[in-house]
Amino acid sequence: MLTQDHLRGVMVPIVTPFDRSGNVDFDSFKKLIARLVSKGIHGLIVNGTTGESPVIESRELEDLILTARQAIPATLGVPLIVGTGSNNTSATVKRTAQAKSLGADAALVVTPYYNRPSQQGIIQHFQALAEAELPVILYDIPYRTGVQLELETIKAIMRMDHVIGLKESTGNLKRLAALARCMTKPVLCGEDELFFASLCCGAAGGILASANLDSDQFVQVYEQYQTDNINESRRIFDQLLPLIQFLFSEPNPAPLKWLLAQRGHIRSDRLRLPMTAISSAASKKGTRLIQGHAGT
């Protein structure tokens, strides 16, 4: 199981590829995992936002976890993290326990959205997860959840023994820096465009949808930073910026799936409704990006 000491580096929330009929394309999924682990990533997240978690059926999630567990060579020690969060505490506990039984090393748990819990309710939601006996990463992404976490709430959740770190996706660098300073547990960047800046502010790494592509370059940004080659880290990151900006020019993961399909990593850019394929304006932008950028 994953500990806070090993929660670091470039972790990739993998897309869930679908075939043209909308079924999970497990062959592409396995191929993607093989490519990502060969590029030196430090962790893999299945069923994150990028994996279209809201539209994945529980039977499919079981198969995705089992497939990922088998596809990650044990010798590499790349942790398998599963998105198990929802706005129903007992369902989240059950799903987290199930992820553990299927071989997950940790769970990524988003704050409960839509039903507008109190800060106390959010704390109790995360406390209840102790029962699942799987390390938990708290995922704070208010622009998606509509839930604001107070700093005291984050501190209370991060003090729980089963909580090993925080994925910070507020886009507020000042807040990330303050949290990284006062926490003994790792704070991870969840806002791709701020990855380099977050490292400078004390982040232990990032959970980055963009790192599904050019993964080795994202790993280099992290490795160069760790070995004090700050200018080199920044130079590589700056080269990745046009890619990142394209990938978030429309709701993730639509541009990412489009580009993965263009590069032949998945068979189709199909999404499940209510997510839709990118606009023709975005695909024109993407085509220009491909022409000017020899990425992988």
Ligand SMILES: O=C(O)C1=N[C@H](C(=O)O)C[C@H](O)C1
């Ligand atoms: O799936 C994830 O985990 C991520 N999703 C975020 C989003 O789509 O809002 C972005 C981040 O790269 C990681």
